[in-house]
Amino acid sequence: MKKQKLTELSELGEFKVIENLTKGFSTVNKSTIKGVGDDAAVIDSADKQTVITTDLLVEGIHFDLTYSSLKYIGYKSVVVNISDVYAMNAIPKQITVSIAVSNRFSFEALNEIYAGINQACKAYGVDLVGGDTSSSKIGFFISVTAIGEVDKGKAVYRNTAQTNDLICVSGDLGAAYMGLQLLEREKLVFESVPGVQPDFSNYKYILQRQMRPDARKDVIELLAEKNLMPTSMIDISDGLSSEILHVCNSSQKGCEIHENKLPIHEQTKQMSDELGIEPTIAAMNGGEDYELLFTIPLSDYEKIKEFKQISIIGNITDKKGKMDLITENGVRVPITAQGWNTLENKK
């Protein structure tokens, strides 16, 4: 097979690289007055509030090029950011992207990353409005900042949960983590027996949750449509345990989470079984679910229980600092944070 000639980044130079990478992006938001191509982007705003968030993805820490594609990494880097915007009850409108790559990356490789970024931009209706491209001595870093808007007074914070509120979570938990475990296992197999092609056909869902997660745009739209205003909200990036502790601690409340209410996908359970991991551990501490965790007043119970994409998993209590998981056999277990740790990454 003839190998395609790849373009070295230095052949093109920075400005040409940026011009090429961004030319497939169009802007869709009226608020985007000036996008890529000046010192800064210009964003219009009327009676709205601007929401802004940023995340950094690092090769070897947040992704592994052995089993993730560059396109997926581009897509995911956008999703993890706009998930934070949705978690404020806001609508993402613009992103900026900064990338540092070593010279082992070709222009075509960068282009793949941007194809993934563009796919996410289109899926969520956000405009790429700026960025920076740099070389690195080693390793690949991608930093995304997302800007969103929300009507005045409609932003939902994490520190405003109220006693007796219902604790709700969208989708299911633990799948991205089990997808990662599967990939890690197959990587080890591949390293010891090169050439073996892993069979992933039974595990498409958990792999997709790990490699190409989506943000819950639909849930934010549903809540707005049904006039449901969460009292507090956060997205699940570090695992349910870590996030519910954030909500309770910052709201100065306690909580009870019921193990038997945790939404767990069939494939997550299967994989847990294969690897001898408790599905509850995956759901509580796995992370990277990018689901929304939110609290709503008890009086909204009738409304919320109708939605199949939302599970009620517990309730907020006035017992500050007492955050418990109630197991299937009725035992109370204190919830502890098992989230990301700066230098002791769980991956």
Place this chain on the structure above:
Amino acid sequence: MKKQKLTELSELGEFKVIENLTKGFSTVNKSTIKGVGDDAAVIDSADKQTVITTDLLVEGIHFDLTYSSLKYIGYKSVVVNISDVYAMNAIPKQITVSIAVSNRFSFEALNEIYAGINQACKAYGVDLVGGDTSSSKIGFFISVTAIGEVDKGKAVYRNTAQTNDLICVSGDLGAAYMGLQLLEREKLVFESVPGVQPDFSNYKYILQRQMRPDARKDVIELLAEKNLMPTSMIDISDGLSSEILHVCNSSQKGCEIHENKLPIHEQTKQMSDELGIEPTIAAMNGGEDYELLFTIPLSDYEKIKEFKQISIIGNITDKKGKMDLITENGVRVPITAQGWNTLENKK
């Protein structure tokens, strides 16, 4: 001398690290509704436009820890960003900061970086409103996004220069570049003869311009105060040549720059002399000046010539694509871009 016990980042964990690093930051802008501590920051806006820009600084590419302090790097990472906001004729209000460090960095080291960031926040009246901290396998990366505001219709772009406009530049050019050359030379000396202490006393200005540059807040304020509205503007990060080409190409104009009008500091000339580099080369192609390059209508000549911090260095012509430097002996030399190049960094 007793060595201070340093705190490993893993001892503290991500959340404690962030809490500690950000606790010395206070917010000063009324528009900062919600800062650090939720999924995203919330920024208020009335009849203004929001300006947003981002820059990535990479160890070994944009800075060298052999001769720059962590505090200066923190300071500079903010300045290079808000310089872009000023270049839009906007006022920076908020920043987010993402940092990736390897485990050779202690908490105290990160704290130094944040001390520099805080210093810049205070100097320019901007609020730190979010960020991300991650580990890296190797190397140190810092990505800053700055958000600013500008009255509707007052943003100044780079593609709107008009024929016969005067080309103006603030401060002086080439000093940061010569500061870098000096540091590189002394590093080589130090590597061959360890223990030799370099004498930098005659070169404080050019070193400061390299290690701890400032953005031209004062110039933007002055222009507003004097009711001077540039027709186009850009900040000088990649060197005057590169920036004037951006302005002319995007405005579809040409220009004439007069070599004898280029503002060059005495120390820049001295250092150029010592190292056998043409001061004009340093001024045109050096970069990292973070001065403002802007154009104003000829009719504002009387107003602009009064300001000692602004030099008129040439004029815009209708000769699209013809960008010339007119040397001291009257020779026309076409200006070519010598700015940053993604993977062939001039450093």
